[in-house]
Amino acid sequence: MQRKKATIVTVITSLVGIAIGLTIWGMIFLGYGNASTGASSQPQLAVDSEKVPETTAPIQDSKPTEPDNSSLDSGESTSQSDLSSSSEQPPAANSDKSSSPTQPPQAVQLTGPAADVVWSVSTTANAVFITVDDGWYPTDSVLAIMRAQHVPISAFLIENAAKEHPDFWREFMAAGGDIENHTLSHPDLTKVSTQEVISQIETTQKYLSSFSPPTLFRPPYGNYNQTVSQAVYQAGIKHVIMWNATMSNNELQTYNGKPLEPGSIILLHWEPDLSSELEKLLGILRQNHLGVASLPYALSHPNNFPVIWPLPEAAD
Known part of the structure; x- marks a missing residue:
């Protein structure tokens, strides 16, 4: 066991x-x-x-190159500069990137009232208004007609053209004409930035005021929009002037194809043959018993403006 x-x-x-x-x-x-x-x-x-x-x-290197739109909208001017200073580093070899970003220009927006657009003047007077655009070919023969017959003419001048013959435009005013705004260089204002629209109008307004401050504005090519009308008003001008009849190649044409009516605004251009165009137009006006009045004066004094041409003793 x-x-x-x-x-x-x-x-x-x-x-x-x-x-x-x-x-x-x-x-x-x-x-x-x-x-x-x-x-x-x-x-x-x-x-x-x-x-x-x-x-x-x-990722860190790429951030400063992207614009901070929120800081632009809020008016903060330091956020982008802080990004630039904090990210400065020696450039890499064969790098095309700049060491500091470029801020895009802040967009300009216009608010507030706009100038009214005038195609013709509502009046009981038997008168029309003569307007001549640009100013590249001022001629003494036109001055001779104005002096002899006392024809009031509104010259819508391009600043660059007006600068070529400033003495002529002083004589033009002395002969009974008025000088109005037609921009600095004649761009289509509906196809440029708001800042350019403002510059084109206000720069010209300042220069032409050395003759007499313009009270009227005509957009190049007759193209305008709300921004243009607001910029015109901002420049101290209340009327954008269009037209409803043209005189070209010794022929008068109205927009509706009907005979010229009282209050019509007629468009011509400062061209070498302007004096012959003007004489032809005055002949048509005589046949239709229409006179000529000053456009800026008529707009400032509706139905209370004189018919300057023809002189009372020379009327038919």
């Missing part, structure tokens, strides 16, 4: 020893595996950490 017990103890001891041995070998094996795995993952972490500056640096 004692021998059986000893045998059982011996078997149990052997099993325990084997279990302990297996446990030790398992721990050694697992430890080796973990050590091997940790050694292989560490370089990967190092590679990932090196990618961070490579991906973020270009």
Whole structure:
């Protein structure tokens, strides 16, 4: 009986020893595996950490070149300069990028009243209005007609043209004419920026005021919009003057094809043959028993303006 017990103890001891041995070998094996795995993952972490500056640096460099429209709208003038100063770095080789961004010009918007647009003058007087555009070919023969027959003429002048013959325009005013605004260089004002519209009108207004401040404005090509009308009013002019009849090639044409009516505004141009065009027009007016009045005066004094041509004693 004692021998059986000893045998059982011996078997149990052997099993325990084997279990302990297996446990030790398992721990050694697992430890080796973990050590091997940790050694292989560490370089990967190092590679990932090196990618961070490579991906973020270009994003940081590109921000100052993008205009901050919100700061422009709110009037904050410091936000863009702060971006520029904080991002200044030596230029990279073969780089075309400038070190400081350029602010786009702030858009100009006009608000407020606009000048009224006049195609003809409502009047009971038997009179029309003569307007002559541009000013590149001023001729003494026109002055002679004005002096002899007292014909009032409104000259809508391009500033660049008026500057060529300032003495002539002083004589023109002395002969009974008036000088009005037709822009600096005759662009289509509906196709340029608002700032350019303002400059074209106000620059010319300032120059022509050296003769007499214009009270009327005619848009080049007859093209205008709300912005143009607002810019005209802002310049101190209340009327945008159009026309409903033209005199060209010694022929008078009305917009509706009907005979000329009282209050009509007639368009001619300062061309070499203007004096012959003017004589022809005056002949047509005589046949239709129409006189000529001063346009700016008539607009300032509706139905209370004189008919200047022809003189009363010369009327038919």
